Amino acid sequence: MTNELLALFEYYEKEKGINRSTMVEALESALLSASRKSIGPARDLKIHIDPQKGKIKVTSTLLVVDHVTKPYDELDRFTARRIKADSEVGDEIEVEVTPKNFGRIAAQTAKQAMMQRLRQAEKELIYDEFKDRAGDIVSGTVRRFERSDVMVDLGKFEGVMSSRERVSTEEYNIGDRIRAYVVAVENGPRGPEIILSRSHPNFVRRLFESEVSEIADHTVEIRALSREAGYRTKVAVYSADDRVDPVGACVGLRGARVKNIVRELNNEKVDIIRWSDNIREFVEDALKPAKIRTITLDEENRKVRVTVDEEELSKAIGRRGQNARLTSRLIGWDVQVEKDETAHEAFEARVTDAAKGLADKVGIGLELALGLVRGGVNSLEMLANDVDAVDLAGILEISEDEGAEILAKAKTAFGGDAEPAVVAADPVEEATDEPAEEPPVKEEEEAAEA
Numbered sequence: 001m002t003n004e005l006l007a008l009f010e011y012y013e014k015e016k017g018i019n020r021s022t023m024v025e026a027l028e029s030a031l032l033s034a035s036r037k038s039i040g041p042a043r044d045l046k047i048h049i050d051p052q053k054g055k056i057k058v059t060s061t062l063l064v065v066d067h068v069t070k071p072y073d074e075l076d077r078f079t080a081r082r083i084k085a086d087s088e089v090g091d092e093i094e095v096e097v098t099p100k101n102f103g104r105i106a107a108q109t110a111k112q113a114m115m116q117r118l119r120q121a122e123k124e125l126i127y128d129e130f131k132d133r134a135g136d137i138v139s140g141t142v143r144r145f146e147r148s149d150v151m152v153d154l155g156k157f158e159g160v161m162s163s164r165e166r167v168s169t170e171e172y173n174i175g176d177r178i179r180a181y182v183v184a185v186e187n188g189p190r191g192p193e194i195i196l197s198r199s200h201p202n203f204v205r206r207l208f209e210s211e212v213s214e215i216a217d218h219t220v221e222i223r224a225l226s227r228e229a230g231y232r233t234k235v236a237v238y239s240a241d242d243r244v245d246p247v248g249a250c251v252g253l254r255g256a257r258v259k260n261i262v263r264e265l266n267n268e269k270v271d272i273i274r275w276s277d278n279i280r281e282f283v284e285d286a287l288k289p290a291k292i293r294t295i296t297l298d299e300e301n302r303k304v305r306v307t308v309d310e311e312e313l314s315k316a317i318g319r320r321g322q323n324a325r326l327t328s329r330l331i332g333w334d335v336q337v338e339k340d341e342t343a344h345e346a347f348e349a350r351v352t353d354a355a356k357g358l359a360d361k362v363g364i365g366l367e368l369a370l371g372l373v374r375g376g377v378n379s380l381e382m383l384a385n386d387v388d389a390v391d392l393a394g395i396l397e398i399s400e401d402e403g404a405e406i407l408a409k410a411k412t413a414f415g416g417d418a419e420p421a422v423v424a425a426d427p428v429e430e431a432t433d434e435p436a437e438e439p440p441v442k443e444e445e446e447a448a449e450a
Contacts, residue, residue, distance in 0.1 A: 127192035232270075362410050
């Protein structure tokens with residue numbers, strides 16, 4: 001058993017990093033319970049193990065008496081004097097009671113108890129090493145899956161990434177090398193658990209700190225960050241040094257820095273925004289690339305009302321509302337994006353004015369006139385000359401007879417409004433039987449004939 005112990009000590013010391021003295025203490029405790037089965041309930045039983053040689057010694061402190069009545073607690077004075085010459089009745093003597101063979105059951109019990117104690121020591125070591133690493137990024141290999149949890153091999157230790165800490169758009173396979181954020185190290189009833197995450201917003205923060213030296217040395221600060229893992233992240237950065245462009249520092253030369261981060265995030269979109277104390281400017285930058293019409297602030301309720309043109313609405317809201325939602329989290333205000341109705345209202349006013357004018361001239365109801373204008377017939381001239389009764393019936397959803405009646409009114413109104421054309425003409429002479437005079441022949445022509 002000595003060789004087995006030494007091999008066990010060396011393995012756990014080198015591979016698991018457990019101190020040999022801790023293992024010796026664990027083994028002594030384990031063998032103590034096993035020894036009681038082989039030796040019996042001896043008084044003050046102790047186990048001594050040589051950590052270098054692996055030798056085991058079992059001792060019991062017995063009371064010296066004249067006549068032994070309790071074999072496991074007492075020792076007669078004659079036997080005691082052979083161990084210690086000056087022993088007297090009433091003395092306590094430490095006697096070695098190591099059995100020649102603990103027995104198979106005792107040895108197996110000792111081994112199991114020791115392994116249990118060593119596992120506990122290993123868990124304590126995990127907790128001591130990782131308790132201060134919460135908030136760091138670690139690298140590991142996917143070892144196995146337990147239901148929806150991913151078990152990650154971190155070398156000596158193992159971390160767990162639960163389903164809620166996974167990124168929904170990512171797939172993991174056994175053997176994949178991944179980086180993850182240490183959310184917490186919990187010392188639960190089953191021992192310490194290293195909880196990992198790839199969906200936590202601080203995972204992106206730590207990636208920026210590792211890639212951007214200006215953030216690591218605090219020249220540039222990440223003032224706010226909002227994330228929907230796997231889809232989009234918004235980061236607001238600020239620098240107190242006017243000579244440093246915080247956005248440019250995070251993007252890097254030709255986008256090299258942010259590309260590395262996006263690659264680690266499996267092509268998740270990352271928006272880098274300049275932080276501003278001016279909420280209007282901050283919201284305008286955060287909602288880019290959408291162009292904003294107006295921004296209205298409700299400081300009491302911390303609400304921002306943003307209006308955009310209809311063609312910009314989808315950009316401002318984003319896919320499934322992500323852009324507006326992430327902007328709200330980023331600035332800490334409730335951002336409400338609405339379509340700008342100003343242009344629409346102006347158009348409707350022009351349509352109504354045109355319909356009223358057409359209704360007054362033709363002598364029809366406003367609803368019919370609105371139908372005509374919305375159908376493209378927006379002037380009296382067009383109504384009188386460019387459409388027929390069939391067209392009117394189709395536009396207004398009326399009968400052809402009603403369409404013909406409206407058309408007749410329009411032609412009458414158009415004819416009454418039109419001014420008669422004034423055509424200049426020469427007076428017509430009365431016809432006579434006398435031949436008309438021939439025009440005189442020019443002198444040049446006569447000369448040419450001569």
